[in-house]
């Protein structure tokens with residue numbers, strides 16, 4: 069790892085100021101993606117601005133149907149939150165499947181979304197829940213937020229402060245984890261609200277997280293796992309790598325969708 | 335170089351580190367606490383597991399400066415004098431180690447796991463919760479046995495928890 073100047077921010081304003089003063093700064097939250105990337109020199113910022121001690125980023129609130137989760141909330145805290153479990157248990161289930169306990173104690177929802185790893189779990193949930201990503205300057209619909217592999221709509225000096233979504237009537241998540249890394253080889257989040265079905269797929273797309281028109285159409289006609297029996301997801305835009313071919317992933321996506329629907333209807 | 339101060343195994347310690355110094359390097363090289371091991375470069379093996387403010391984390395994936403002001407517990411902080419911590423005693427009793435390289439990380443993960451599951455642990459949960467700890471020797475069976483026995487011992491109050 070190259071050497072780096074470390075700054076700890078106590079507030080959002082301070083974080084933005086410290087970032088502005090840095091030559092080639094980067095925000096750090098849980099560090100569970102950034103530190104490994106710095107160790108391999110894939111990332112080499114001159115300065116790190118630590119967001120982990122900003123109290124404003126750590127709140128979870130559920131009021132009526134509206135769920136708001138601070139960007140600094142860890143995966144372990146989402147997994148264990150009784151308030152979130154009452155509104156959207158599928159999201160707690162998803163958070164509990166990320167990595168391992170040690171990673172979940174440090175890693176945050178804001179860091180995961182800003183990183184937008186094509187095999188990360190949270191992006192699928194945000195897209196299926198039609199969530200809003202709230203930043204230091206604006207609000208961005210999940211639909212417009214994820215723009216490609218490791219790419220988002222965020223400006224360099226923009227901090228995610230929270231995410232907000234309406235509790236769905238039903239939701240479920242299932243992933244087939246890569247046996248070594250635990251990242252998704254295919255992960256499917258389904259959400260039903262006000263008669264609309266949204267299905268988002270992570271781990272499988274050539275261009276990151278996406279909504280599946282085929283799965284949504286089949287589930288809108290009948291919301292059951294058996295309704296997916298005859299559905300095929302086209303392999304054209306899916307990923308082929310050393311772990312699996314696009315065709316294999318197409319099969320996994322349908323299999324995971326069935327499990328996610330079973331969870332949503334159980 | 336910057337100065338960092340934190341509490342390690344109940345004692346306040348300070349040292350001078352570079353921004354890039356990992357917490358595990360600070361513990362091993364500056365403080366001489368070599369019980370915390372480094373088994374990989376990819377944040378996956380868990381040999382470096384310690385507790386940061388009471389929670390298990392990987393000391394190889396955290397800068398020393400990020401731990402400024404924190405409470406750290408390492409494997410060296412578990413036993414009380416000559417009396418092993420119940421999880422350490424259970425690993426010994428149930429042959430939960432062979433070469434011992436992964437053991438400090440396993441034990442730090444296990445004490446955290448037992449803390450989070452006061453209701454007790456079944457085998458499936460223990461195996462899932464060990465996702466972040468890799469052992470090359472034991473095949474895990476005796477590690478799982480040891481953790482379940484330690485959890486039972488802590489639960490029935492025959493010994494104290496971490």
Ligand SMILES: Cc1cc2nc3c(=O)[nH]c(=O)nc-3n(C[C@H](O)[C@H](O)[C@H](O)COP(=O)(O)OP(=O)(O)OC[C@H]3O[C@@H](n4cnc5c(N)ncnc54)[C@H](O)[C@@H]3O)c2cc1C
Pocket residue numbers: 094095096097098099100101102103104119139140165166167168171174175176177178179180182183185187188189190222226227228229249250251252376377378
């Ligand atoms: C062994 C291992 C297994 C893992 N398995 C999984 C898995 O199964 N599924 C999964 O989804 N993830 C997995 N992860 C990644 C993990 O979820 C990370 O926690 C997450 O991707 C990044 O969150 P962080 O808080 O650690 O962010 P950091 O590493 O601190 O930051 C990541 C990026 O986000 C930026 N950033 C952080 N916070 C903000 C913010 N509030 N606003 C703007 N930018 C910000 C940083 O500048 C950086 O570019 C794994 C990681 C490890 C080490």
Ligand code: FES
Pocket residue numbers: 371372373374375376377378379380381382383392393394395
């Ligand atoms: S040394 Fe392998 S996870 Fe830390």
Ligand code: FES
Pocket residue numbers: 430431432433434435436437468469470471472
């Ligand atoms: S006992 Fe040798 S690596 Fe686990």
